[in-house]
Amino acid sequence: MAPRAIVIGPPGAGKTTIGRMLAERLDVRFRDTDADVVASTGREISDIFANDGEPAFRALEEQAVDTALHEHDGVLALGGGAVLSELTRKRLAGHPVVFLSVGLAEGARRVGLSAARPLLAGVNPRATFKALLDERLPIYRSVAAVEVATDELEPAAVVDRVVDDLAALSH
Numbered sequence: 266m267a268p269r270a271i272v273i274g275p276p277g278a279g280k281t282t283i284g285r286m287l288a289e290r291l292d293v294r295f296r297d298t299d300a301d302v303v304a305s306t307g308r309e310i311s312d313i314f315a316n317d318g319e320p321a322f323r324a325l326e327e328q329a330v331d332t333a334l335h336e337h338d339g340v341l342a343l344g345g346g347a348v349l350s351e352l353t354r355k356r357l358a359g360h361p362v363v364f365l366s367v368g369l370a371e372g373a374r375r376v377g378l379s380a381a382r383p384l385l386a387g388v389n390p391r392a393t394f395k396a397l398l399d400e401r402l403p404i405y406r407s408v409a410a411v412e413v414a415t416d417e418l419e420p421a422a423v424v425d426r427v428v429d430d431l432a433a434l435s436h
């Protein structure tokens with residue numbers, strides 16, 4: 266068993282929104298590793314970050330991704346930083362990984378840079394978000410089979426593009 270599509274990208278790229286819509290379009294189930302970590306621990310991600318630290322969250326996330334890769338055959342959205350794990354990147358090899366990209370201005374607008382996203386809750390969330398985008402862009406690209414720039418597309422148009430690009434992959 267393996268996911269039909271795995272959605273990656275930074276906060277605000279639309280992994281959850283697009284992933285859910287894509288699953289509906291393909292008539293398969295949707296799963297999100299952020300939700301899996303919350304369900305398995307009974308705690309919010311912001312609480313895990315604040316009390317146990319980012320490495321503890323990353324370990325839980327690595328496990329959640331591995332479990333989902335084996336258990337899930339629908340659309341899987343990963344947490345924004347899941348691909349920071351080298352082991353996870355290796356595990357993603359050969360899977361239909363979709364990178365949803367977003368630029369600084371539109372990404373910041375979408376996430377609102379609120380405290381609900383612990384990584385972006387610091388003194389200068391905009392600078393932190395820019396550093397995150399710059400640092401991760403090559404990492405997302407290194408594991409993606411498909412990349413869709415979402416800045417100027419409505420969610421439904423993003424889904425259309427993803428469906429077309431995934432279909433082209435298998436031809």
Ligand SMILES: Nc1ncnc2c1ncn2[C@@H]1O[C@H](COP(=O)(O)OP(=O)(O)OP(=O)(O)O)[C@@H](O)[C@H]1O
Nearest residue numbers: 275276277278279280281282345375415418419420
């Ligand atoms: N293509 C789009 N156009 C406009 N708004 C969008 C688009 N995609 C997502 N959004 C909006 O941006 C916000 C963030 O989307 P979403 O929660 O799906 O991102 P995410 O990648 O899952 O983020 P996180 O990493 O924090 O889980 C939501 O309010 C969503 O409605």
Ligand SMILES: O=C(O)C1=C[C@@H](O)[C@@H](O)[C@H](O)C1
Nearest residue numbers: 276299344345346382383384
């Ligand atoms: O980009 C990130 O590192 C994160 C994104 C979210 O999906 C959550 O997994 C968490 O807030 C960390």
Ligand SMILES: [Mg+2]
Nearest residue numbers: 280281282299
């Ligand atoms: Mg999400």
